[in-house]
Amino acid sequence: MVLIRRVEERAAELYQQGLIGGFLHLYIGQEAVSTGLVATRQPQDRLITAYRDHGVALNVGISADQVMAELLGKATGISKGKGGSMHMADVTKNYWGGHAIVGAHLPIAAGMALGDKYMDSDGITICMFGDGATNIGFFHEALNLSKVWDLPVLWVCENNQYGMGTAVDRHSAVVEIRQKAEGYQIPNLRSDGMDLMNVIAETEKALEHIRAGNGPYFLELMTYRYRGHSMGDPERYREKDEITRWQKNDPIGIYHRYLLKEKIATKANLDKVEKEVETEVEAAVEFAQNSPEPAPEELYTDIYVEGS
């Protein structure tokens, strides 16, 4: 979580310096959600998310070097500089991206889960999306299909309170998003997404339910992004106080207090992690800046499968 935060804080600076192009959607404040999901999943469990994906990429083990290089559009980036901020994946880590059209990856996730069921694998597809994605048709088609076919998929709504700048109660007829899953008879739960240990506990239960052959499960995790929707967000839709209130409930803070209280780590341990992360992030920035641009011929590769 500390690594995610520092990578993204640095990325924001690089964006402002004009070194990162396009969109940059920061995950700061929401780190506990994907950290808990990734900590709990088994190797055969697939993960797929939306465009706010740097944190997820780092959590599955894509290096800070590869993430930073992708943000800078370099050949050494995880997607060879052809995907950018919103399109990071590493299929060798069972992480299927980074998808930029709101809600469009939900039917794809259902299909991946169908693949596992078809092939008699006990893998589960964990599909993350925001509260804003739950109003689009894709969401409803995918949830319905997952229940009709009893697919092994864990739907995870990261409810960060806003679809871009529109608050949940202004964009969704039901404010409690989990009720939408109720409509498809998918077992569901709304829970705290700021407390890592809570995310882990609830994810464990959900995965167990699905792995027992009970079909899909829906988890709504309450969280908050401290930064704007993307870098060009004027943030006219909320008061500073609201952000400060949530920051008191910061996922890293909660987790660190837990580690200290349970005597799992000492202050010295945590300080050491912070230092190591700083070094890692600076090295990643240096790596990315020194990496080559994609070769001109990369323009024409990876469109079709060679020889197909």
Add this chain to the structure above:
Amino acid sequence: MAQITMRQAISDALWEEMERDEKVFIMGQEVGVWGGTYAVTKGFYDHFGEKRVRDTPIAEAAIVGGAIGAAMVGLRPVAELMTINFAFVAMDHIVNEAPKLRYMFGGQMKVPMVIRTVGGGGRQLGATHSQTPDAIFAHFPGLKVVAPGTPADAKGLLKSAIRSDDPIMFIEHSTLYQTRGEVPEGEHLVPIGKSVVQRPGEHVTIATYSKMLQVSLQAADELAKEGIQAEVVDLRTLRPLDMDPVVESFKKTNRAVVVEEGWRSYGVGSEVTARLYEQAFDYVDAPIRRVAQKEVPLPYNRTLEQSALPQVADVIQAVKEVL
């Protein structure tokens, strides 16, 4: 060789590929218990079972999106969209997901999926159910678009499409299912991305595909009675488009007509014509003509509908204009 219908040829291709490879399965509306709304998958549900012949809700984004996901993790789905008119509600997955995933993620993924669908007018289904929007789909790099005009090609191209590792839109024509033709039995593969001369001739080149291939062949028969020998080139695949046989033919005839069922504006005819001018300008003896659908939503009334669709007489007239 056996004379079979287009319907049978497509059905045979699917059946053989499903027998050959466990990873091939069908999903779509009414493909199973019903047997397919055009009866292409009749008998499949009983033989292959509900796991491999999957009836879906009427939810096209879930059909195509689901097929993409299954393809990404190693299966070979054949997703059926009952008609191409319904593809518009799955447009994001067809043009914005399937063709781009491999590229965007630097070659990490592949999407070996076939979308089987049916286009074309002439059945009095009204404006929303009668379209031939093939060119729209051919606009997108990363997607391949195949549209056969004969039973043999339908079988051979569909088998190749199912074996391909790329996402493919396979467009059948609703009025061609009863068309008969010779089809080699068993293993018959036709390469994707290869145009072919379906009828040799020396006076004029007609480039066309799908239903309009049949219309063009009839026109060529009529023209032959008047001593005009038209060379008919079947494009078969709209992307990647193989211009070689068209250009080669044009260099011989110096005159060309491009025939398509879709609307003229921004269509297949526009593309083929532009490429002929670009690639063989020195061989042009007459302005190239395009035959296409009138620029109106297709009406229900049979007479009006037929008057909007390209007919044999329209092709003959265009040929005479370029001669």
